[in-house]
Each structure stands twice: as structure tokens, then as C-alpha cells.
Amino acid sequence: MRLTDVTHRYGRGADAVTAVGPVELDVPPGEFLVLVGPSGCGKSTLLRLIAGFEQPTQGTVRVSGAAPRPGQAAGVVFQQPRLFPWRTVGGNVDLALRYAKVPKDQRARRRADLLERVGLEQTDGRRVWEISGGQQQRVAIARALAAENPVFLLDEPFAALDALTRERLQEDVRRVTAQTGRTAVFVTHSADEAVFLGSRVVVLTRRPGTIALDLPIPLPRGDIDPEELRASPEFAELRARVAHEVKAAAA
Numbered sequence: 001m002r003l004t005d006v007t008h009r010y011g012r013g014a015d016a017v018t019a020v021g022p023v024e025l026d027v028p029p030g031e032f033l034v035l036v037g038p039s040g041c042g043k044s045t046l047l048r049l050i051a052g053f054e055q056p057t058q059g060t061v062r063v064s065g066a067a068p069r070p071g072q073a074a075g076v077v078f079q080q081p082r083l084f085p086w087r088t089v090g091g092n093v094d095l096a097l098r099y100a101k102v103p104k105d106q107r108a109r110r111r112a113d114l115l116e117r118v119g120l121e122q123t124d125g126r127r128v129w130e131i132s133g134g135q136q137q138r139v140a141i142a143r144a145l146a147a148e149n150p151v152f153l154l155d156e157p158f159a160a161l162d163a164l165t166r167e168r169l170q171e172d173v174r175r176v177t178a179q180t181g182r183t184a185v186f187v188t189h190s191a192d193e194a195v196f197l198g199s200r201v202v203v204l205t206r207r208p209g210t211i212a213l214d215l216p217i218p219l220p221r222g223d224i225d226p227e228e229l230r231a232s233p234e235f236a237e238l239r240a241r242v243a244h245e246v247k248a249a250a251a
């Protein structure tokens with residue numbers, strides 16, 4: 001993923017708002033990039049540019065060497081799960097598989113794999129309103145992974161969840177991305193969440209967002225005890241550094 005001299009403006013003339021930029025970002029395959037910054041600094045705008053939902057006013061965005069096309073470059077998880085309420089849990093995943101043109105004879109197996117991956121194998125036939133908010137967000141994650149596109153984008157997906165569910169889902173996302181090797185970009189306000197999830201954390205300044213800090217997170221990934229990681233002095237040090245930078249960027 002490569003963003004070259006990217007600026008994005010909403011509106012025109014006197015009403016124009018420069019949301020973000022100029023930003024240069026090179027994200028190698030398999031990286032887990034977390035964007036942190038004050039409210040309104042353009043984090044979601046950057047994500048929408050990478051998803052191809054918006055075109056940059058200036059500069060270029062490339063995903064796997066091409067301009068991103070909505071629905072094809074990336075699977076996206078939003079703050080709200082945005083599921084189809086009249087469908088079952090499995091039915092929501094199935095729709096994503098159909099949209100991704102997965103052949104019919106492979107869909108049942110893929111659907112079972114995806115639900116297992118997010119810990120929902122027992123809820124395939126349940127209606128969306130019968131499961132909790134955390135479980136609904138897990139369905140949204142499974143759905144975003146269904147297409148197997150190269151990039152996984154998450155825009156504050158756990159902001160509306162309680163602290164315990166949030167921690168569990170953070171662990172799931174860390175594990176799932178390590179297993180699939182997918183490149184991820186995750187937006188959050190939380191330094192804690194950023195350091196736990198990211199292999200790299202980028203802190204943005206106030207609007208228009210530019211890069212204030214670009215920090216590699218050299219914590220172990222893969223099969224590690226999340227509690228141990230959260231309790232380690234290295235984690236605490238990185239979290240304090242990011243929190244300090246976010247505060248300075250917001251000032």
C-alpha cells in the first residue's frame with residue numbers, strides 16, 4: 001500500500017475543509033498499521049482513501065500497485081457492525097462470500113472456517129438480534145475477511161463495546177491477522193489499543209492530519225499470552241510514548 005503526497009479536501013471554495021495531508025506512507029505486505037490522532041484529524045478519511053471510497057484531491061493512493069476500487073481492494077469493518085438484520089449470522093457471511101464470487105460448492109466450508117476463526121461456530125443459524133454487540137462485531141470481522149482481498153481496514157471497530165469485550169476482540173484481531181498474514185490498517189483513539197495491535201503506529205497531528213510520529217512496535221507477534229504482553233515493561237513504555245505524542249499532537 002503506497003500513499004504518495006496525499007491530501008484530501010472536502011467541499012469547495014470558502015466551504016472547503018482540508019481533512020488530511022500531505023501524507024506519505026508506504027505499508028509493506030503483512031504490516032499491521034495503526035493510525036492514532038485527535039478527533040477530526042482525518043483518520044477515517046485516510047481509511048476511506050485506501051478503501052477507494054474517496055479519491056484524493058492531490059497525490060496518489062495505490063494498493064497492490066493499482067488505484068483501489070471499493071469492495072475489491074479491502075475488507076472494511078466500521079464502528080457499527082452494519083449487518084443485515086433479516087439474515088442469520090451465517091447468512092451475513094454467506095452474502096459476503098457470494099459478493100466475493102466464491103464458488104457455491106466452496107461457500108459452506110469457507111463460511112464455517114470464517115465463523116470458527118472469530119469464535120462464532122455455534123451461532124451460524126442465530127438471528128443477528130439474538131447475539132450480543134461484541135458477537136455482531138465478530139460477524140462483521142468474518143464478513144470483511146470473506147473476500148480475501150489483500151487489505152483489512154478497521155475504523156474504530158470496538159469503540160462502542162465494553163472494556164472486557166473490547167480486549168477479547170483485540171486479541172482475536174491480533175491472532176487472526178497473524179494467522180492470515182493480511183495487511184491491516186486500524187483506526188483508534190486509544191494508545192493502549194494501538195500498541196497492543198500494531199506492528200507500527202502512526203500518530204497524526206490535528207487537522208489537516210500529517211504524520212507526527214511513525215513508530216515501529218517491536219513486540220512479539222504470533223502465539224503469545226496477551227496478558228503477559230499487556231503487563232510487560234516494553235508494552236508500558238511504548239504505550240506511554242504513543243500517549244504522550246497523541247496529547248502533544250492534539251495540543
Ligand SMILES: Nc1ncnc2c1ncn2[C@@H]1O[C@H](COP(=O)(O)OP(=O)(O)OP(=O)(O)O)[C@@H](O)[C@H]1O
Nearest residue numbers: 010011017019038039040041042043044045046207
Ligand atoms: N463528507 C464530508 N464532508 C465535509 N467534511 C467532512 C466529511 N467527512 C469528514 N469531514 C471533515 O474532515 C475532517 C476529518 O474527518 P475524519 O472523519 O476523517 O476524522 P477522524 O480523525 O476520523 O475523526 P474521529 O476520530 O472524530 O472519527 C473533519 O473535520 C470532518 O468534519
